[in-house]
Amino acid sequence: MDTSFASASILPPVLDGTNYSLWKVNYIKSIDERTWQRVINGWTPPVMLDQEGDNLPKPETDWTADEVQNSNYNSKALNAIFTSVDMNMFSLITNYTSAKSACDALQRHCEGSESVRRTRLRMITSKFEMMRMEESENILDYDRRLRGIANEAFSIGDPISNERLVSKVLRSLSERFNIKILRNR
Structure with missing residues (x-):
């Protein structure tokens, strides 16, 4: 054996x-x-x-x-x-x-220092907010890119919640496919 x-x-x-x-x-x-x-x-x-x-x-x-x-x-x-x-x-x-x-x-x-960390966090947050699903991209590739950004934020000590990630995916899908997403109120 x-x-x-x-x-x-x-x-x-x-x-x-x-x-x-x-x-x-x-x-x-x-x-x-x-x-x-x-x-x-x-x-x-x-x-x-x-x-x-x-x-x-x-x-x-x-x-x-x-x-x-x-x-x-x-x-x-x-x-x-x-x-x-x-x-x-x-x-x-x-x-x-x-x-x-x-x-x-x-x-x-x-x-780097705490101020460098905060600057990196602002850059990551901006990258997260600006990120859009590309025309040639499938949902798995988009999710992988999105989670890469989330992992960067987590490693700096400011994790992005799952709720925020799901919301970002849904917004991106609705923009890409021109779908209106109904919100529960």
């Missing part, structure tokens, strides 16, 4: 700088919830107070079981990030020791 696929796992998309929204969608979260929490909440190496009351790095031999476990989750997340980016993206994050810091750096590089 061929069992070559029995232990296969799904490989993440490789982040190359152009596909951040696809890359970020739940890859690390699928590994382990606690690993995902290190990306969300961050991680800093444990510290201890010296005789003057200053924080010093705590020797690893003195870490508690919980501190070791949190470090391991951070390491798992960093490994997942490092192994799922291309060399250009890797060079941006190679010196990070926190999975959160590495992810934040990638997000800033790929998505």
Whole structure:
């Protein structure tokens, strides 16, 4: 019996700088919830107070079981990030020791600031509103294009509702085929 696929796992998309929204969608979260929490909440190496009351790095031999476990989750997340980016993206994050810091750096590089995100969202919204079904296009192709725009909006954090998508399809069909759509009142 061929069992070559029995232990296969799904490989993440490789982040190359152009596909951040696809890359970020739940890859690390699928590994382990606690690993995902290190990306969300961050991680800093444990510290201890010296005789003057200053924080010093705590020797690893003195870490508690919980501190070791949190470090391991951070390491798992960093490994997942490092192994799922291309060399250009890797060079941006190679010196990070926190999975959160590495992810934040990638997000800033790929998505830009909050004002850039809002501008992208306005452009996507405009593209959605202006989109029309082409003469040579069938409903499946139109729906695919429409959902592509909806996925872009979702990846930025502002999903387009199914109701709005259906409404857009119905309006486009009525325009294309000169059909009046009756509304329930």
